[in-house]
Amino acid sequence: MTKNRRLGKFTAKKIAVLALLTGLSLITFIIESLFPTLIIPGAKPGLANVFSFTALIMYSPIEAFIVVALRTCLGAIYAGNVSALLYSFSGGVVSMAVSSVLMYLVYPKISVFAVSVAAAVAHNITQNAVFVLLSGSVLMFVNLPYLVLLGIVAGAVVGGITMLLFKGVPQNAFEKVILRKENGR
DSSP states (O other): OOHHHHHTOOOHHHHHHHHHHHHHHHHHHHHHHTSOOBTTTTBOOOTTHHHHHHHHHHSOHHHHHHHHHHHHHHHHHHHTOTHHHHHHHHHHHHHHHHHHHHHHHTTTSSOHHHHHHHHHHHHHHHHHHHHHHHHOOGGGGGGHHHHHHHHHHHHHHHHHHHHHHHHHSOTTHHHHHHHHHHTTO
């Protein structure tokens, strides 16, 4: 990790990459919202999390939280479901906090794949807890075992895609794209 990344300086290149990751995340979020839910109402694969997880790996928790916050706020506006903001934002913040702690304290003792699974499970538990708090319906905790299983599967998919992304795309690819734009090519 470079000194620039650790300090969290926001250069033009970093802002451009974060904007790209946020845009890709938002597009994925919007596309996912068009499909029917999985087994449990509201359950989605969470593929948009690939891009916030990528921001965490490339930079730091600050940048990852920015991507999560922008995606959830803009996603709620574009999807026309502001109430979903409470669930998406709280789940996204908690899952990114879990990812950050694991990536900075435990990784590489555990894999990126395992971090993603833990984060997805934390995301689903948080969303369920927020729903129970807002609705006052403790019966929703009945869904928790299913949400944990779905979190494991979704986390495995997101972790697998993220690992493939980093294996298949060189880390400096974003910088090359930005340099081409700056040079007018």
